[in-house]
Amino acid sequence: MARVTPDTVTLDAKSAAEWLRAFAAQVEDRAADLTDLDRPIGDSDHGVNLQRGMRAVVAALDEEAPSTPGAVLTKAGSTLVSTVGGASGPLFGTLLRRAGKSLGAATEVDQPALAAALRAGLEGVVSLGAAQVGDATLLDALAPAVEALEAGRPVSVAAAAAAEGAASTEPLVARKGRASYLGERGVGHRDPGAESIVLLFAALVRVSA
Ligand code: ADP
Ligand code: MG
Numbered sequence: 001m002a003r004v005t006p007d008t009v010t011l012d013a014k015s016a017a018e019w020l021r022a023f024a025a026q027v028e029d030r031a032a033d034l035t036d037l038d039r040p041i042g043d044s045d046h047g048v049n050l051q052r053g054m055r056a057v058v059a060a061l062d063e064e065a066p067s068t069p070g071a072v073l074t075k076a077g078s079t080l081v082s083t084v085g086g087a088s089g090p091l092f093g094t095l096l097r098r099a100g101k102s103l104g105a106a107t108e109v110d111q112p113a114l115a116a117a118l119r120a121g122l123e124g125v126v127s128l129g130a131a132q133v134g135d136a137t138l139l140d141a142l143a144p145a146v147e148a149l150e151a152g153r154p155v156s157v158a159a160a161a162a163a164e165g166a167a168s169t170e171p172l173v174a175r176k177g178r179a180s181y182l183g184e185r186g187v188g189h190r191d192p193g194a195e196s197i198v199l200l201f202a203a204l205v206r207v208s209a
Pocket of ligand 2: 038042043044045046086178
């Protein structure tokens with residue numbers, strides 16, 4: 001299980017897999033909502049994309065459970081990259097794969113290590129997609145959540161920061177991805193990828209409790 005010392009989360013291979021399974025379950029529950037968010041500003045496939053990818057991740061974890069949290073995240077990331085055709089596959093896949101590689105072979109990781117790993121994942125997303133915070137992408141939710149973890153804040157605070165970041169995309173003009181094709185017409189819509197990052201951190205809260 002994930003152990004929680006007053007303000008921090010600790011992950012082992014089992015709780016890392018539980019985290020991703022909890023994320024997959026949230027994506028199943030919210031797939032239609034995520035796709036609806038992608039309708040006005042994209043091509044109505046974000047929920048479907050992530051659902052396909054996370055189903056494949058769960059199947060991969062069922063087939064063979066990796067023995068370290070790093071290997072769990074790496075496997076999940078590679079599975080997303082290879083099963084999701086949309087932008088979100090390579091982006092979420094890179095986030096998890098880079099984070100997993102950053103965790104190395106440790107059998108248990110503490111919050112500073114997890115925060116550093118997610119920072120490495122975020123940097124991977126930036127190198128791949130060339131977006132910055134404020135471009136109305138998943139980074140707007142991911143960056144504040146990672147900052148909260150780096151500051152040693154509880155996972156619930158990081159999750160709340162992700163939610164605030166996702167909400168902050170609504171008044172923005174998107175500068176990356178399909179939503180950027182709309183320019184000003186995209187204003188008033190929440191970024192679907194940012195909302196999925198909210199689910200990723202909500203899932204981490206669930207396994208930290
Ligand atoms: P597609 O845009 O190929 O249809 P999805 O709909 O699955 O893929 O995912 C769209 C999400 O991907 C957006 O909501 C946004 O959060 C994210 N995204 C798209 N392009 C970028 C980028 N260059 N950098 C970061 N995130 C991006
Ligand atoms: Mg789409």
